[in-house]
Amino acid sequence: MKQNYGKILIIDDDVDVLQAARLFLKQHVEFIHTESDPNTIPSLLKNENYDVILLDMNFAGDVTSGKEGFFWLNKIMEIDPSSIVVLITAYGDVEMSVKAMKEGANDFILKPWQNEKLLATINSALNLKRSRAEVDSLKKRQQQLIDDLDKPFKDFVGASDEMQKVFDTISKVAQTEANILILGENGTGKELVARELHRQSLRANEVFINVDMGAISDTLFESELFGHKKGAFTDAKEDRAGRFEIASGGSLFLDEIGNLTLPLQAKLLTTLQNREIFRLGSNNPIPINVRLISATNRSINEMVHNKEFRQDLLYRINTVEIHLPPLRERLADIPLLVDHFLGIYCKKYNVPLKRLNATTHSKLEKYSWPGNVRELQHAIERAVIMTEATVLQPSDIFLSTREFREDGLIFDNYNLEEAEKLIIRKALGKHSGNISKAARELGLTRTSLYRRLEKYGI
Numbered sequence: 182m183k184q185n186y187g188k189i190l191i192i193d194d195d196v197d198v199l200q201a202a203r204l205f206l207k208q209h210v211e212f213i214h215t216e217s218d219p220n221t222i223p224s225l226l227k228n229e230n231y232d233v234i235l236l237d238m239n240f241a242g243d244v245t246s247g248k249e250g251f252f253w254l255n256k257i258m259e260i261d262p263s264s265i266v267v268l269i270t271a272y273g274d275v276e277m278s279v280k281a282m283k284e285g286a287n288d289f290i291l292k293p294w295q296n297e298k299l300l301a302t303i304n305s306a307l308n309l310k311r312s313r314a315e316v317d318s319l320k321k322r323q324q325q326l327i328d329d330l331d332k333p334f335k336d337f338v339g340a341s342d343e344m345q346k347v348f349d350t351i352s353k354v355a356q357t358e359a360n361i362l363i364l365g366e367n368g369t370g371k372e373l374v375a376r377e378l379h380r381q382s383l384r385a386n387e388v389f390i391n392v393d394m395g396a397i398s399d400t401l402f403e404s405e406l407f408g409h410k411k412g413a414f415t416d417a418k419e420d421r422a423g424r425f426e427i428a429s430g431g432s433l434f435l436d437e438i439g440n441l442t443l444p445l446q447a448k449l450l451t452t453l454q455n456r457e458i459f460r461l462g463s464n465n466p467i468p469i470n471v472r473l474i475s476a477t478n479r480s481i482n483e484m485v486h487n488k489e490f491r492q493d494l495l496y497r498i499n500t501v502e503i504h505l506p507p508l509r510e511r512l513a514d515i516p517l518l519v520d521h522f523l524g525i526y527c528k529k530y531n532v533p534l535k536r537l538n539a540t541t542h543s544k545l546e547k548y549s550w551p552g553n554v555r556e557l558q559h560a561i562e563r564a565v566i567m568t569e570a571t572v573l574q575p576s577d578i579f580l581s582t583r584e585f586r587e588d589g590l591i592f593d594n595y596n597l598e599e600a601e602k603l604i605i606r607k608a609l610g611k612h613s614g615n616i617s618k619a620a621r622e623l624g625l626t627r628t629s630l631y632r633r634l635e636k637y638g639i
Contacts, residue, residue, distance in 0.1 A: 185353060186210065186211055186228065186307065187210045187211055187212075187227070187232040187233060187249060187303075187307045188210070188211060188213075188214075188231050188232050188233075189206060189210050189212065189213045189214070189231065189232065189233050189235065190214050190216070190225060190229075190231040190233070190234045190235070191203070191213065191214070191215045191235040191402050192215075192216050192219055192222065192235065192236050192242045192253070193215075193217065193235075193237035193269060194217045194218075194233065194236060195217075195237070196217055197619075198237075198269070198292065199215040199216075199217060199332040202235070202299070203215050203352045205296050205299070205300075206299075206303065209300060209303070209341075210307075210588075213369060214231075217237060219236075219240060219249070219253045220255060220324055221239075222253055222257060223260060224256065224343075225254070225258075226261055226264075227262045227444055231264070231339065232265065232310045232311075233265045233266075233267060233303060233306040233307060233310060233637075234257060234264055234265065234266045234267070234583070235266075235267050235268075235269055235290075235311070236250060236253060236254060236266055236268055236286075237250060237267050237268075237269045237270070238250030238251075238256070238266070238269065238270040238271065238277070238281070238289075239270060239271065240432065241525075242518040243392045245282070250270070250281075251280075251281065251284065252286060253284060254266060254268070254281060254284055255284060255285070257285075257399070258284070258285040258343065259306055261265070262285070263313065263317075264285075265285055265287050265306045265307075265309055265310045265313075266285060266286045266423075267286070267287060267288045267289060267302055267306055268281050268286050268288070268289040268290070269289070269290055269292060270289060270290075270291060270292065270586075271291065271293075282360070284370070287306060287437075288302055288305065288306060288446075288600060290302050301522065307337050312384045318521035319411050321372060337373060337558075338376065338514065338517050338518050338521045339511060339514040339517065339518075340513070340514060340517060341506075341511040341513045341514045343506040343510060343511045343599040344506070344511060344514060344630050347374070347503060347504075347505060347506075350379065350501070350503050351374065351377055351378055352381065352519070352528075353501070354378070354501045354503055355378050355380075355381035355382050355461040356381065356382055356383055357378070358472055359501050360472075360473040360475070360497065360498050360499065360500045360501075361375075361440075361474045361475070361499075361500070361501050361503060362475050362477075362481070362495075362498050362499035362501070362502045362503070363375060363474065363475070363476040363477075363502075363505060364442070364476070364477065364478075364481065364502060364503070364504050364505065365476070365478065365504065365505030365506075365507070366478050366505075366507050366553055367478050367551045367552070367553065367555070367601060367614075367634075368508075368553030368555030368556055368638065368639075369505040369506070369507060369508070369553045369554060370505060370553075370554055371436065371476040371478075371505060372391065372436065372476070373436070374476075374503060374505065375389075375391070375432075375434040375436075375474045375476065376389060376434075377435075378432070378443075378474055379431070379432040379474070382432065382472060383432050384430065384432055384472055384538075387430045387431030387432070388427065388430070388431035388432075389431055389432045389434065390424050390426055390427055390428035390431065390432070390434065391427075391434045391436060392405070392424050392433065392434065392435050392436065393436045394435050394436060394437050394438050394440055395436075395439055395440035395616045395627075395631070396627070396628075396631060398627075399442060399444075399445060399582075400402065402445050402448070403423075403461050404417075404421070404423070404424055404461055405423060405457075406423045406424050407423040407425060407426075407452070407458040407459060407461065408420075408421050408422045408423030408425075408426055408447075408458070408462035409421055409423075409460050409462055409516050410460050410461065410462035410463045412462060413460070413462030413463075414461065415461075417461070417462070418459075421460075423458060423460065424560055425452065425469045425471060426467055426469065426473045427459050428469075428470055429468075429469045429470050430470055431471065431472070432471065432472045432473075432474055433471040433472070433474070434474045434475070434476070435449075435473065435475045435476070435498075435554075436475075436476050436563075437473040437476065437477055437478065438476065438477050438498065439477035439478070439479035439481055439484060439490065439614065439615075439618075440477075440479075440614075440615060440616055440617065441490075441588040443489075445489065445490045446490065447491070448498060449494065450493060450494045452469070452489060453473065453494075453497045453498075454497070456468060456469055456470070457469060458503060458577060460486055462631070468572075473498060475498045475499075477614075478614050479614045479615070480613065481495060481499075482495075483587075483612075483613075507550070508550040508553045508554055508556075509549050510552050512546050515546055515557070516542060517541070518554060518558075519537060519542070519545065519561060520536075521558070522557070522558050522561040522562065523535055523537075523565065524562060526561060526562045526565040526566075527565055530566060532564055532565060534571070535565060535571050535573055536571065536572055536573070536574070537570070537572070537573045537578075538572050538573070538574065539577055540574070540639070541573050541574060541577070541578060543577060544580070545557070545578065549578050551581070552581075552637075552638050552639060553604065555638045556581075556638055558638075559638045560578055560579060560580060561578075563579055564577045564578050564579070570579050579601075581599060581602065597638070601633070601637075602637045602639065604623070605619070605623065605630070605634070605637070605639060606639060607632060608622045609639070617632070
């Protein structure tokens with residue numbers, strides 16, 4: 182225990198005991214209050230928060246039965262049920278001690294005590310008090326998060342007809358067990374839709390597990406999704422549950438499902454049909470119960486037509502489809518989104534609330550937003566960081582000058598980052614968003630390409 186931590190109240194009608202305890206403990210704790218009259222307990226607890234209370238079981242009028250000690254123990258617990266109480270008694274009556282523990286005491290110590298034993302008991306009591314305080318704080322924070330998360334569409338900003346259709350669909354299907362496929366370009370908010378579906382579902386109190394299918398290599402697919410037994414492969418040093426097993430009872434979000442190769446699609450289909458998984462290295466089936474939500478930025482029906490995606494798997498994952506509109510199709514929402522992001526980032530960076538003038542708003546509404554809401558979010562964050570003025574001008578909002586042309590690339594400036602972003606977008610467009618093919622085209626690993634996508638908000 183950290184020295185000089187804790188506020189201690191000691192109640193005993195023996196002044197010699199009080200003096201001995203004070204002299205010894207004052208070098209170990211922050212504050213000690215001693216009291217010989219138990220009748221002062223209510224007023225003491227009203228005016229001070231004590232970490233530990235040492236309470237004598239037998240006062241002058243009742244030397245052996247402990248009845249008066251039980252009376253004041255119950256009174257303390259009535260005033261503050263979270264009190265940490267250590268009983269002091271000169272009689273090692275085990276039955277009395279057990280009864281006291283049942284009625285709220287946390288520990289007891291016998292008189293005459295050894296100083297080391299007294300200090301150890303105080304340390305344990307202080308640690309218990311601190312642990313309870315931390316747990317209580319975590320519970321309050323968790324409840325606040327739950328309360329915040331339970332607000333419908335709290336993460337969504339949009340009043341356009343296009344977004345209202347999305348909200349209506351979510352409200353209709355969230356409490357069903359239907360598998361949902363979310364379609365939309367990068368940066369439109371597909372994960373937000375998935376989380377909102379879970380939040381409004383009958384599984385809201387269970388887990389939500391997010392899996393980026395594009396970031397899982399073919400060799401790790403089964404281990405990540407289905408788990409493995411110890412020794413199943415070289416690095417399998419212990420049993421490990423997969424994402425399906427962890428998500429059982431809750432919702433499983435398979436993001437960028439369009440990036441799965443055909444062999445992996447077959448394994449996923451088998452799992453969904455049988456509703457069970459086998460850990461790598463095991464022949465024992467494990468039943469699963471997940472609500473499946475999937476998403477992709479690719480044209481999934483075109484992939485089926487081109488035999489790049491299994492039609493039977495598509496039937497399994499898209500009982501209902503939700504189409505997220507790109508930002509260029511919901512320009513009316515830009516003022517709301519701008520105000521939302523300005524509020525977030527002005528608070529985050531502790532600067533006065535900023536606003537956009539009419540010319541700046543006009544600039545944003547004329548832009549095509551290839552990176553969608555994510556690109557707008559990053560543009561606003563950058564403006565908040567870089568601009569001291571409270572009214573943002575068009576020059577304060579940095580927008581890409583990239584263009585796409587059928588016959589190749591045009592660079593409107595020589596900024597290397599802008600050129601790299603343009604080339605990455607061109608490669609993704611050429612390969613219909615397939616990360617593996619785009620990475621090969623660019624001469625990058627998939628991991629390196631993902632880092633650049635995250636860096637540039639693509």
